[in-house]
Amino acid sequence: MKKFPVLLFLIFLMVKGFAQTGKIQEMDSITVSATIVPVKAAQTGRSITTVSAEEIKKIPAQTIDELLRYLPGVEVQARGPKGSQSDILIRGGTFQQVLIIIDGVRVNDPVTGHFNGYFPIATAEIERIEILRGASSALYGSDAVGGVVQIITKTFAGTNENKSGSVTLSLGEYSYLNTDIGLQHKIGKWNLAGGAVVNNSRGIQQRGMRGSFHNYTTSFSAAVKANNNWNLGFRLAYDSRDFGAQNFYTSFTSDSATEKVNTFWSQAQARWRKGKLLWVSSAGYKGTHDNYLFNKMSIANNNISSLIQAQSYLHYTFNTSLGLTAGMQIINKGIKSNDRGNHRLTQMGFYTILNSELNKHFTLHPALRVEYDSKENLNFLPQLNASLHFSKIQLRGAVGRTIRDADFTERYNNYAKLLVTGGRIGNPDLYAETAWTYELGVDFMPVNHLKISGTVFQRNQSKMIDYVPTPYSEMPNQHNLSPTGSYALALNISSVTNSGWELFVQWKRNFSQNSSLVLQAGATGLNSKLPDGSTPGLYLSNHANFLGNLMASIQLKRINLSISALYKKRPSQEATGLNTVLNKNYFLLNTRIGFLITRKMNLFMQVDNVSNTSYTDLLGAQMPGRWIMGGVTFSFF
Numbered sequence: 001m002k003k004f005p006v007l008l009f010l011i012f013l014m015v016k017g018f019a020q021t022g023k024i025q026e027m028d029s030i031t032v033s034a035t036i037v038p039v040k041a042a043q044t045g046r047s048i049t050t051v052s053a054e055e056i057k058k059i060p061a062q063t064i065d066e067l068l069r070y071l072p073g074v075e076v077q078a079r080g081p082k083g084s085q086s087d088i089l090i091r092g093g094t095f096q097q098v099l100i101i102i103d104g105v106r107v108n109d110p111v112t113g114h115f116n117g118y119f120p121i122a123t124a125e126i127e128r129i130e131i132l133r134g135a136s137s138a139l140y141g142s143d144a145v146g147g148v149v150q151i152i153t154k155t156f157a158g159t160n161e162n163k164s165g166s167v168t169l170s171l172g173e174y175s176y177l178n179t180d181i182g183l184q185h186k187i188g189k190w191n192l193a194g195g196a197v198v199n200n201s202r203g204i205q206q207r208g209m210r211g212s213f214h215n216y217t218t219s220f221s222a223a224v225k226a227n228n229n230w231n232l233g234f235r236l237a238y239d240s241r242d243f244g245a246q247n248f249y250t251s252f253t254s255d256s257a258t259e260k261v262n263t264f265w266s267q268a269q270a271r272w273r274k275g276k277l278l279w280v281s282s283a284g285y286k287g288t289h290d291n292y293l294f295n296k297m298s299i300a301n302n303n304i305s306s307l308i309q310a311q312s313y314l315h316y317t318f319n320t321s322l323g324l325t326a327g328m329q330i331i332n333k334g335i336k337s338n339d340r341g342n343h344r345l346t347q348m349g350f351y352t353i354l355n356s357e358l359n360k361h362f363t364l365h366p367a368l369r370v371e372y373d374s375k376e377n378l379n380f381l382p383q384l385n386a387s388l389h390f391s392k393i394q395l396r397g398a399v400g401r402t403i404r405d406a407d408f409t410e411r412y413n414n415y416a417k418l419l420v421t422g423g424r425i426g427n428p429d430l431y432a433e434t435a436w437t438y439e440l441g442v443d444f445m446p447v448n449h450l451k452i453s454g455t456v457f458q459r460n461q462s463k464m465i466d467y468v469p470t471p472y473s474e475m476p477n478q479h480n481l482s483p484t485g486s487y488a489l490a491l492n493i494s495s496v497t498n499s500g501w502e503l504f505v506q507w508k509r510n511f512s513q514n515s516s517l518v519l520q521a522g523a524t525g526l527n528s529k530l531p532d533g534s535t536p537g538l539y540l541s542n543h544a545n546f547l548g549n550l551m552a553s554i555q556l557k558r559i560n561l562s563i564s565a566l567y568k569k570r571p572s573q574e575a576t577g578l579n580t581v582l583n584k585n586y587f588l589l590n591t592r593i594g595f596l597i598t599r600k601m602n603l604f605m606q607v608d609n610v611s612n613t614s615y616t617d618l619l620g621a622q623m624p625g626r627w628i629m630g631g632v633t634f635s636f637f
Contacts, residue, residue, distance in 0.1 A: 035353055035365050035385075036139055036325055037278070037315050043363045045385030045396040047441055047455050047502065049073070049131040053154070055518050056126060058553040058562045060592035060606050062170065062178050062199055063215075064129075065117040068149065070551045070564035072504040072522025073133055075544050076117070077617040081624055082178070082199040084213045084243040086117035090133055090147035091457060092498040092526045092543040097145035097404055099136065103156040103235070104311070105267045105284035108143050110333035110345075111305045112409045115288065119151070120237040120265035122195030122219045124166070124182015127157045133502070134457065135400030135437035138367040138383035141329060141349045145402040145435055145459070154184050155193045155223040156233050156269060162186045165636035170606070172629025176201040183636065194220035204624045206246050207578075209256055211622070213243040219265075229274050237265040245292070247620030251575040255620075256295045263288045281312040301339040305408065308332040321357035333408070340412035340426065347405065348372045363387045373405050373432045394443045402437060406430040410465055410490045414480075421482045424467050425475065427490040435461040451506040457499070464494040466539045496536050500526040514557045521550040544568040558596040565589045573619045580622070586615040605630040
């Protein structure tokens with residue numbers, strides 16, 4: 001734990017030294033989408049982090065899930081490197097309790113939250129990433145319990161750039177090959193963007209196999225300003241992940257799994273504005289084909305799922321200090337599986353949000369959502385965000401109720417197999433998890449380009465879903481179970497309280513056209529308890545008790561130095577059969593140094609896991625040690 005605070009202190013001293021000169025950048029004037037309709041960050045009453053496209057280019061990461069793990073307050077539990085598979089957590093809880101959104105359309109997979117880290121979009125399309133921490137179900141519906149990761153793209157946001165484009169080629173150890181190509185261009189009323197990302201490697205040696213991966217993402221989007229009132233946009237994407245998945249889900253020595261997940265993604269948006277009235281409608285379709293083979297002697301699980309969604313909202317601006325948003329959303333989920341069976345579920349929600357500025361310092365954002373979950377239960381999800389902001393300091397607070405509906409794995413795992421002799425069994429009668437979240441925070445900006453934030457929060461959760469050891473005689477569905485088997489049944493059993501604190505530092509500054517400094521650093525402390533004061537089981541408390549994230553980039557004329565660091569402290573685990581342990585804590589440091597050869601060509605070298613730390617985020621899924629790679633980026637314009 002000593003390494004991360006020392007590194008953070010050294011960065012702080014460097015920041016302090018830079019503070020004497022330079023151009024000021026406003027930290028509280030960034031427009032974000034935390035209330036559906038974009039508002040200034042200082043007026044949301046929320047804890048928010050944003051990362052721009054320019055900042056993303058400089059971070060030593062080749063995939064979006066790698067990038068997220070170094071952002072303040074975000075815990076990414078990686079099973080494999082470079083986009084193979086990662087679970088995303090915010091403020092504790094479980095990996096299903098973070099909602100992923102691309103341009104207002106939800107990405108969360110109906111089969112399992114393990115697929116939520118497969119972002120069906122090329123990095124070249126991204127305008128910015130917003131991390132919204134805390135309860136957000138009143139705005140976005142199910143799954144927005146711990147927070148929201150929202151990606152805003154250049155075409156849908158209406159970037160000011162006329163054209164941009166680049167290609168990056170990286171080579172490294174373990175036969176690693178990365179290609180990242182993208183292009184964005186305005187042609188008349190049209191704004192076009194697209195790109196492709198390739199990550200391939202034979203992987204590190206595991207038990208009798210290599211953790212190889214072959215991951216591809218390609219996407220294309222277009223937006224057109226039809227006239228003074230209408231803006232239209234659409235996107236198509238295809239994502240393929242083929243990887244070694246040994247011990248990703250089990251701790252059995254017989255596990256030599258491989259998995260392939262293919263995703264087709266499409267979305268469309270229509271935006272109409274006239275005077276004080278704004279109408280936005282969007283729709284999306286996600287089709288996923290998952291093929292999981294436990295070992296060569298087993299029959300592969302074959303899951304085909306679909307996610308169909310549509311939403312529409314109307315926003316009316318009464319005056320500069322008052323606006324009202326009202327909308328509805330419908331979601332239909334389906335699965336066809338030789339393991340989970342064939343099922344289809346529908347959810348629907350109606351919501352309203354009031355954006356009110358009571359005076360120049362005080363804003364309130366009350367919201368209410370009425371949601372029908374998959375069991376046709378009616379859920380009322382209120383939320384209230386408040387902000388008291390001045391020139392250098394703002395106080396903020398939020399309270400809200402959230403829900404998370406069970407996914408198809410929790411409902412129907414092992415449900416359609418002919419014979420199951422042991423393992424986790426789904427439960428179709430699960431209710432949605434519910435929670436109340438409370439938070440208070442303060443943001444301090446001693447100078448306009450420096451922001452220091454602190455937050456305390458508590459989330460009281462009920463009907464939490466966990467797998468409970470259950471004898472055969474008590475299993476509700478015995479049609480394909482062996483009387484001698486050992487089973488764990490998914491049940492709504494627990495009430496869990498997550499409490500914690502966050503401390504973040506954000507520094508973004510341009511000193512000249514070719515010199516800049518960007519720093520995002522944070523520390524988060526978390527504690528999960530049952531009503532009797534005991535610690536909940538692994539599934540409900542599988543998060544870091546202390547998390548430190550750091551991301552910094554320094555540009556000095558032709559040289560760019562970037563670092564990303566991570567420190568985790570969590571409960572240790574052991575799998576005696578695998579002869580492996582989950583260490584109580586670990587520290588990671590990645591570095592990248594780049595040199596601008598010409599205005600359009602940049603050479604770089606990157607080292608992941610500089611200290612060659614041996615670690616796993618999840619028991620049995622070994623992550624790589626030190627990994628050296630290098631490459632070149634060529635800009636088209």
